[in-house]
Amino acid sequence: MSAAKKKNSLPIVPLWLRQTIAIMFGPGRTATLALLVVAVFTGGAWAVWRHVEKHVENSRDYLVSVAQITITPPPDWVRSDVRAEAFRTASPPDRPLSSLDDNLSQRIFMAFSLHPWVAKATVAKRAGARVNVDIVYRRPVCMVELINGSAADLLPVDGEGVWLPGEDFSQKQKESFPCLAGVDQRPIQPVGHAWGDARVVEGAAIAAALLPVWQQLKLYRIQSTAQTPLPGDRGPAYELYTRAGTRIVWGNASGHSTSGEPTTEDKVARLVQYAASHGSLDVGPSFDVRRIPPAGTARQ
Numbered sequence: 001m002s003a004a005k006k007k008n009s010l011p012i013v014p015l016w017l018r019q020t021i022a023i024m025f026g027p028g029r030t031a032t033l034a035l036l037v038v039a040v041f042t043g044g045a046w047a048v049w050r051h052v053e054k055h056v057e058n059s060r061d062y063l064v065s066v067a068q069i070t071i072t073p074p075p076d077w078v079r080s081d082v083r084a085e086a087f088r089t090a091s092p093p094d095r096p097l098s099s100l101d102d103n104l105s106q107r108i109f110m111a112f113s114l115h116p117w118v119a120k121a122t123v124a125k126r127a128g129a130r131v132n133v134d135i136v137y138r139r140p141v142c143m144v145e146l147i148n149g150s151a152a153d154l155l156p157v158d159g160e161g162v163w164l165p166g167e168d169f170s171q172k173q174k175e176s177f178p179c180l181a182g183v184d185q186r187p188i189q190p191v192g193h194a195w196g197d198a199r200v201v202e203g204a205a206i207a208a209a210l211l212p213v214w215q216q217l218k219l220y221r222i223q224s225t226a227q228t229p230l231p232g233d234r235g236p237a238y239e240l241y242t243r244a245g246t247r248i249v250w251g252n253a254s255g256h257s258t259s260g261e262p263t264t265e266d267k268v269a270r271l272v273q274y275a276a277s278h279g280s281l282d283v284g285p286s287f288d289v290r291r292i293p294p295a296g297t298a299r300q
Contacts, residue, residue, distance in 0.1 A: 064097035064104065064129055071112075072135040078117050079168040082135070086111040086118075099129035108133065116165050116192025119158075140164055142178040142207035142222065144200055146186060154179070155187070159208035161201035162194055163187045178207040178214055182224030182236075199224045199236055202253035206238060209264045210271075217275055218243050218282075222250075240289075247286035261290055270294065 066087040074082055090111035091097040097104060105123045112121040112133055120136040143154035154174040156164040166174075180203040188196035195201070203222050210219065220243040224236045240248040248271070254264040262270065270292040275281050 062098045062100050062129070064091070064099055064131065068129055069108070069131045069133060071133045072137075074117070074135075075137055075139070077140055077168065078137060080117060080165060082112075082115055082117055083133075086115050089114060105131070114192070116163070138162060138164060140169075140177060141204055141211055142180045143174050144183050144195070144203075145179050145181045145221075146183065157195060157200060157204050159204055160194070161197075161204045163189075163191050165191055178210065178219065179221040180204065180207060180224070181221050202236070203238065205253060206250065206264065209268050210240075213268065213272055217271060218280065242281050244282040246282045246284065248281065249286070249288040249290070251288075251290050262294070266294065 066084055069083060069087060071083050074080075086108075087097075090107045097107065101107070105125055108131055109121055109123045112118050112123070112135065117137055118135055119138045122134040124132045124134075126132055138158040140156040141159045143156055146153045146155060154171075155166055156169060156174070156177070157180075158164060180200065183197060183199050183203070185195075185197045187193070203224055206222055207214075210217075210222075219240055221241045223239045223241060225239055237252055238250040240250050242248070250267065251261050267289050270289055271281065274287075274289075274292050
């Protein structure tokens with residue numbers, strides 16, 4: 001048999017196989033083998049880690065306890081254990097917190113953000129699997145009165161009308177806050193969320209403005225009313241009552257009037273001026289705060 005015939009009878013080696021053989025056994029094969037070994041080792045290590053990852057994360061050495069979380073000290077009006085309650089939300093029994101979890105900060109942030117006393121939270125991881133949470137707490141400004149049969153429920157809200165935990169207040173403490181009356185709608189969302197009623201939002205804003213002088217002026221309640229005392233008003237309007245029963249027409253909430261009403265700050269200043277001039281607000285059955293001349297204005 002001729003050499004040409006023998007050559008044609010040899011099996012054809014695929015191009016990819018010839019190239020692979022050349023890489024494996026040709027020049028540079030040492031580097032190629034090293035890369036192959038690294039790739040195999042890395043892939044194997046990754047597969048092993050994926051298999052044991054959950055077991056490692058949940059081991060005691062990496063678990064984050066409530067004691068490892070530091071928070072901004074709560075103010076006096078917060079009686080709830082904010083840290084413990086948020087920790088239970090972030091670390092349920094079937095998914096404990098682990099320092100190896102890439103989502104650790106996000107889980108803690110979400111848990112604290114959902115707490116009804118927390119207005120804002122900022123989370124920072126520290127060395128030693130420790131976590132610091134800076135918190136801006138909500139501040140109660142008034143109690144919304146809801147008539148319940150022959151009794152009345154007093155539900156706390158902050159200056160933005162967010163419903164706060166009532167169990168943190170004694171009855172005496174509730175009665176020391178401004179009372180917002182005239183609201184007949186219960187909150188439409190759970191505690192820690194906005195009430196869902198414009199009267200609560202506006203009434204709470206008035207209460208927040210008056211809170212620094214509330215006790216000084218011996219005020220008792222803020223009343224939402226359907227009446228519109230001045231032309232151009234857009235309801236609801238509000239009235240104040242002192243503990244002695246004096247009725248004070250407040251008018252519309254700031255920014256909700258076309259009648260040229262004084263601002264909320266001006267109204268507060270006028271009440272303080274009026275009380276200082278007359279010894280108290282209780283010098284008659286009623287008056288309109290918008291008709292009190294501003295400080296420094298001579299009476300006609």
